[in-house]
Structure formats: structure tokens, C-alpha cells
Amino acid sequence: MIQLNNIEKYYANKGVKNYVLRLVTTTINQGEFVSIMGPSGAGKSTLLNIIGMLEEPTYGSYEFLGEDVTALNERKRIELYRNHIGFVFQAYHLIDEMTVYENIEAPLLYKKVGGAERASRIADLLDRFNMVAKKDLFPNQLSGGQQQLVGIARALAAQPSIILADEPTGNLQSAQAEEIMELFKKLNQEDGITIIQVTHSEKNAQYGNRILHIADGVVKEDVLVG
Amino acid sequence: MxxxxxxxxxxxxxxxxxxxxxxxxxxxxLRNLFKNKIYAAINIGGLGIGLTAFVLMLLYINHEESYDTWDPALKNVYQIRERHNFFTPDNKEHLQESNESRVANLIRQKVPQVIAVTKVDPDWDFRTGNSVKIGNADPITVYRMKDADSSFFHVFKYKFLQGSENNALKAPKSVVLKQSLARKIFGEGNMLGKVIKVVAWQGDEGTDLTVTGVIEDPETPETAGFTAIMRTGNKDKDPDNPTNSNYCQVYARVNEEADPELLNQTLKKVYVDYKKSTAPLRKIDYKSYFANGKYLQLKAIPLAEVHGNRPFEISWLEKLKPVIAICVFLLLVSIINFVNLATAQSVQRAKEVGVKKVMGAYKQQLIGQFLLECALQSMVALFLSVILIEVLLPWFNTQFHVELSFWHNANLFNILLQLLGLFTLVTLLAGFYPAWILSNYNPASVLKGNYSGSLKGIILRNVLVVFQFIISVTFIIAISVMHLQTNYLYNKDLGFERSNLINIRSGYDQNLAEKIKRIPGVQYVATTTQVMGNAFNVPEEIEYNGNKISLNTVTISMDALSALGVKLLKGRVFSKEYKQDTVNTVVLNEAAAKLIDKNPVGKSYKIIDQDRTFNFQIIGVIRNYHNEGFDKEVLPTLYKVTHLGGTSSTNNLIVRLNSDKSAAIIEKIKAEWKHAYPDFPMEYTTLDSAFDKVLENNRLFINMIMLFSTVSVSLSLLGLFALSTFVAKRRTKEIAMRKILGASNVQIVNLLNKTFLVLVIIANLISWPVAYIVVKKWLNGFAYRIDLPLYPFFLATVISIIIAVLTVSIQARRAALANPVNALKYE
CATH class of the missing domain: 1.20.5 (Single alpha-helices involved in coiled-coils or other helix-helix interfaces)
Structure with a gap:
């Protein structure tokens, strides 16, 4: 599904190259649950951003579903966002001025999903995450865990094939964090959604089936879990 | 499927x-607006005010543009203008709206394109109303009743409610009323055949006119406006003696196919031929008369263009130009506030943009969204301004002597279209840049976590703040200079005593004058052709020591100069003790003396009229006194006394009072008047109000500038206030850090002030030369003016700096007093 070849990312500063990523080559297949781990500043988030096409690599090639992403124009990229990729963020990044319902609805509007279909999908998600009673609340009326649940529901609404999560539990207490990770595991195993997460926590990484250890921009280890 | x-x-x-x-x-x-109530209020309120001024101006322009548009067939109507020097303010030849009355007949007979021609009274400034008497009722004064010939309604196709176009002015001694006047004097019902007695001046015995028609008031204003058209018979024929002439306005209706250019060529030829052939009759040698630069001109002006360029008047568009500029600036200031606040606020929306982008929103969709928000605000602002206009219009109308309306406007559809255009323009101007900035946010950097905003748009924001302050500072300078100039004019020595002086609209009637003189408290009763409020200039060429000098002649009665209280510089003024004073002595004003001789008193000059020579002796020189606006120099003038103490047609009967009880004395004068002229009410003005009238346009202009500058300065400050709030908010972390490192509150306030102070100072530096040029140009419009002082410039700078510092400090203080722990906690 994802094929990275010799990905490099550096910033040139006064003629000196500051590498963030160096010669990263890896393949991630449909249905995998990958955790990217490593110390602060290792390049985890950058790698995830490159996978999510939010940043461009300085060098190297990247194929997403067999398509060369570096050659993609903006329209095509946005199409990928709409149909294949869901993002989950550490700070949830819900839109403050929208209710829970509206936040989940937004991607469907961009994807041009019809009204009836939209309503049933949102109802389904709300039901699944036990948020029906909270659908008309605004994000600041929810706890962090609940906000992240909405964030995930929003990511799932467009029925993506892959979810990219940047420290999804970083702002949460451990009980809530566990709940979120269980949910990810379930999504991966029951719905077959590919998940890539960046995390600090060894415990969280155990929920997945593969760990990429990164240090100083280089993949040091690529291990399977379990 | x-x-x-x-x-x-x-x-x-x-x-x-x-x-x-x-x-x-x-x-x-909507949720965003409610969340940021204060800023939304500043944004929308400011924009609303900016729009109000602009829309008022639009209404005014629409009103002026709507002149003479009440009938599509008016496109075939032309006003005829003739070049001559009768009744011009500077005694020189000009193309004028009044024509010698013979022109009408000439056109009727010789110009084939013309279907109908009419002669009608012009709007004389100094002539007020006619007295109208119905039966034995008290006379009432009716303004703008005009005398015309029988063809008036063949040229102007008004809609007849009673009577008909063909019969209305068929017989002499008839009158056609506009519905508004008819209602006022008769009420409703059939008025045809009723008789009204019209008295044109106090000595007139009156003419009985039969009502032969009532016409509908047109919806839009007219150049040749009137309340009633009379056919007294005076306009039916021209003077018999070829050397005498009457002056009136002439309008012509031409056929559909007539080409304006061709029409004017025909007019020119016909007119020149006519003037040549009649020259001997008028005892003029055609060749020598037109040798020295004088030339003949007769021109047909399409009615649509008449209102826009009237002789001796600056066209309304020219007059309006500074106002247009101000309104545009005001709107710009409010749009700038909008742009500034929106871009400053954009940090708050960055996350939304980032999230939407990764959800698959196109950039255009985001731009559309933010434009929609802006449109929403401009829409509210527009509604606000419509409300404001409804509230302000009555005040505006009385203040500026106009009759504007919004909902009842004949052109409402057009105006609404213009508003729609304005709305779109404002939305795009105010919304596009912020929308562009916002939609360009890079999701990767926005979503990384803690995003506190970038420097995006800061240069533009600073430029806009500078621009706002340039406008405000220029306004402040302009107001102070205008204030100084106005003070100077108000306190200027006019050359005569304007208090306790009244001017009755009447000629000099010996009997009445004697009676008024006997009233205790009346010092002088006199007449003159030249007094503030009603000056009639007559050119005269004199010969002194072989030099030909052209002067302005004023005819007065013996007491007039004393009554006015002018200041004598040399010699003496007229007096009864000198017999020759009613024959061949003159008094000069300073300006005339300067042209003639250093020491003119006792010297004589000649006037050559055809083959006869008259000698006049100069007996005194008086200080120049003002009788017209301060934009014109006082003309070099000579004063003569006529035999009976004045002609009957001066229309100025000036009465000098020497008592405090002027109201009671005026009542007594009124009583004497009523006794003498029972059919004609007395009308008078005090010279104090005549003086105010001279300065009125100036006063209106200054009031308006004053209003606009206050609004503009407050808008700029509101903008600055809101902007400094955002800046303080954005720098919260920096301020907290500095406090932890030991910065005092004052240092922090200064830190924030410094940013804005630099901008304000730059704005001041730029606005100095701008204001200098603008104000200098304004001052140059006055013949009597102050030297441009420097201190308004410093004053404006000091004021702008003080208020800017105060505004910013309110916000800065709050930021400085905040507990740094709160700001740093969220790291």
C-alpha cells in the first residue's frame, strides 16, 4: 500500500544540511498496524507527515496505492485525503465552532456524500462510540478522551483505508488512552483499516503488529510484535 | 439505470x-461572530459607518444626476445660452443662461430643426416671491412663479391634471399651477377658471390671472424649476426700441432627427447674421465693437448637460469631489480595519483551515467560506447603514439643503443595484486578502501542535495602519487650519458695520423712506445697488489722464455710505450740503483709488459716451468693503449718488438702527410698510444673516469635514485598539517570559507601544506634505486668507501620538499585569 524508497528530508542552513530523515526505505501493507517510535527529534512526525503528504521529502520516491505521490497535483492529493486517508491528532484538532455532529459530518460534505447516507453514517459512528447524547455539544464541553473519540469518528467518517495518528493519546490519561488504543486495535482487526501511529509509549506500541524504531532520522529497527 | x-x-x-x-x-x-463579539462589533459598526457616508454620497449623486430626467422626450430640449456681459459678477462677457429676448424669435423663425421655443424668467437670486391674493384673503408669498410666453408647455411636456397643453397658455393673463401649489392655495377640486391676483413687487398694482391648468409635479428635480407658469403678456413681445433689451431664459424643442452639432452651426450662422444686420439699429459699429477680443456666441446646450455646468457656478461634481474623496477614504479606513482585524484574527482560525485541508477541502472552498463570512458581515453592515441613513436623512437634508430620500426615491431600483455593487466590492476588498492568507496556511505546520501564529501579513497590516493614520492626521491638520481660517473670516473687518443693519427687499420710495426715518431708533434709511447679499455690478470705463480704466459702478442714495458705516480714508463722503453731489461727484474705494492716483481726492476724470463727455470729481476714498464671498477680491468701485436718492430697482432698502430694541423697531417699520403696500408683505434680512449666508457654504463644508474626520479618527483608533489586543495576545508568551526574566510592567507597556509608535510617526511624516498641499489648495480658494501656520502640523502629530499611545497602553497594561504562569502553563 505504501512504498517508501530512500526518503530523505533535510533543511539547508548556511550550506550545511541538517538531516531530519535519511534514506528511509520501507513498505507498509494493507491491514498493518504500524507504530513509529523513537526519541524526541528523531523524525517520527516528519515521517508521518510525509506519509500523509503534508510534507514533501527532499529526495526519494513514495508510492501510495501504486501511484507516485511526488508527481501528484494538488487536486489528486485532495482526492486521496477525501477517500483514503484519515488523520488523528495529539491535540484532537476538532473545529471549536462546530458541534460533535458537525465535526463528524464535515469530511462527508467535502466528499459529497448524499444527505441520507451521511445521516446514517454519522448515526452509526455516534452509536458505536456512545456519543449519541453528546452530538450537539461543542468540543470544549467534552473531556479530552471524548474529544479524541470524536476526532477518530471524524477520521473514520469518510471510510478511509488508512488512519495516520500522531501521538493520539499524548494528551490523555492512561485509562482513556487505553480505551483509544483498544479502539484502534479493533478497527484494525475487524475493519481491516491500516493504521500508522507515532507514539512514545512502548505499551501503546504493543497494540499494533509492527514497530519502526527511528533515531536521528534513520530507521534503526523494524520489528514485528507478538 | x-x-x-x-x-x-x-x-x-x-x-x-x-x-x-x-x-x-x-x-x-455566526458562531465565530458571537465568540468575538467586540471585534465583530468594531468591524461591522465601522464598516456600517463607512458605508453610511458612502451611500449618502451615492444618494446625493443620484439626486444630482436625476435632474431633468422626468420625461424621456427631454432629450430633444435644449437650453440656449448667449455670450454677453449683462449682470455678470466680474463685468466681463460670458456665455450665460439668460439671453436677450429677441433670440427666441430669431430661433423660431430661422432655425428649421426647432419645433418650439419658449421664453421664461430665470431664477433671480435676489427676487423672492410674488404676492398672491385670492379674493379678499391676506396675501401670501409664493416663490418661483415664473412668467413665460405661450409656448412653454410645447417645449416642456408636463402632464396636465386639469386643462390641456394646447389651451393652457393660449390666452394672455393665464396661469398654470403645479399640483403642489394648487393644493396649497385652493385645496382639492376643479380650479380651472379661478382667478388669482399676482403682485410682483410692492408698487405693482397686481395682475389678475385665470387658472387654465394644473400639472403634475415631476418626480425628479428640474433645472427650470417653478411652482407656477404665468403668461402675463410681458414675455409675448420684445422691446420696441432696438437699443433696449430684456433678458430671459430661452429653451427650444427640436425634432427627433436634429443633430446637436448641426443645430449649433445653424444657430451660430443665424445669430451672427442677425447681430451684423441689426448693429446699425443698435448704434454699434460692428467691426470696431468686436475688434478687441469680444466675440459672438450662441449655443444650444442639451438639457441633460445643463445642470452639470451652469455659468458662474462650480459644477456640482467639482464641488462634490472633495466630499467624494473623503467618503472613499472613510470607506477605506473601515475596510482597512476589517482587513487588519481579520488577518490578525486568522491565527485563531488556522487550526480549522489545517483540519479542513486534511479532510479534503479545496483551497477555493476555503476561500469561498471566508468570503462568505465577510459577505455576512458586510451584509449586516449594509443593513446597519440603511438604518443609519433613514435616521440621518432628515438631519442631512436640513443641514445641506437638499431633498434626498431613500425608500421613496424615484430611482430606488437603481440605487439598490448600486448598493449591491457596493456590497460586492466591499466584500471582495475586505474579504479577499484575509481569505487568501487563511486558505494558504500549511496544514503540516498548523497541526503540529502548538501554533501561535506567524508573521504572515504583518507588513501589510503595518502598511494599512500607517495609511489609516495618514488619513487621520491629515484630517486633524485640515480641521485646525480650516478652523483658523473661519475664525479669521468671522472676525475680519468687513469695511462696514454689519450689526443693527437691516435690508428690506424694496427700492427707494421717498414717502415710505421719510416715514421710516421718523421712527425713533432709526438712524439712516438709504439705498444702494451693492450690499452684502445682493450686489449688482455695472461696468463702466473711465478716462483719467488719458488712461482708460474699467471700474465697477455702484449707485447709492446720499446717506448710503454713512448708513453702511464705511470707513472714510481721505476726503469726504456725500452730503446734502453740496449741491453737486447728486450731479457729478464720486467716491472711490481703495482698490479703485489704487488704479487711478495716489492722491485722487479733488481730481477729475472723464466718461465718454458716444460723442458726449462728462466730467466727474473725486471727493473721497473709502476703505474697501465686502459685499460678496471671500473667494473674490473686492472690485475697484466708484460710488455715485443719483438725483432722487436711488433708482427704484435696487431692491435694497437699508435701514440703520441705533437702538437695542431692534425687534420693536422692525415691527413699526412693518406697520408703515403694510400701510403703504397692503398687497405685498414686507421681506427683509439683517446684514448679520446676510454675512452668515456668505459664509454658509464654507460653514457646511467645514462641518462636514469635521464630522468625517471625527468618524475617521475614531474608526482608526478602534482599529488600532482591536489590533493591539491581538498583538498583545499573540505575544503573551513573550511577555510572560520577559516578566520572568525581570521586566517591569512599564517596560512591557513600552515594548508594545514601540511597535505602534513607529507606525504613527511614519504616518505623521508622510501626512505633513500631503496635508500641506491639500490645505494650501483649499486656502487658495479664498482671496482673503491666513498665512498657513505651522502649529496645526505639530498639534496633529502630538494628538495622534498621545491617542495612539493611550489606546495601545490600555491593552498593553492588561497584558503586562497578567500572571506569567497562566501564559506559560499551556506549553
């Missing part, structure tokens, strides 16, 4: 989706 059906289905889904997205965006916009 059939492909066609599928297509319609997906198209339908697509529109539904658009509507849903629109709804959601609208909701977000």
Missing part, C-alpha cells in the same frame, strides 16, 4: 451538498 437519470441524480446531490456546506459555513461564521 439510464445515464441521463444518473446524471440528474448526481447533479441534484451535488447541489444539495453545496447547500449543506453553505449552511454549515454560515453556522460557523
Amino acid at each position: 439510464v445515464p441521463g437519470v444518473m446524471l440528474t441524480l448526481s447533479a441534484k446531490r451535488f447541489t444539495l451538498n453545496l447547500i449543506n456546506m453553505f449552511k454549515l459555513n454560515l453556522k460557523i461564521a
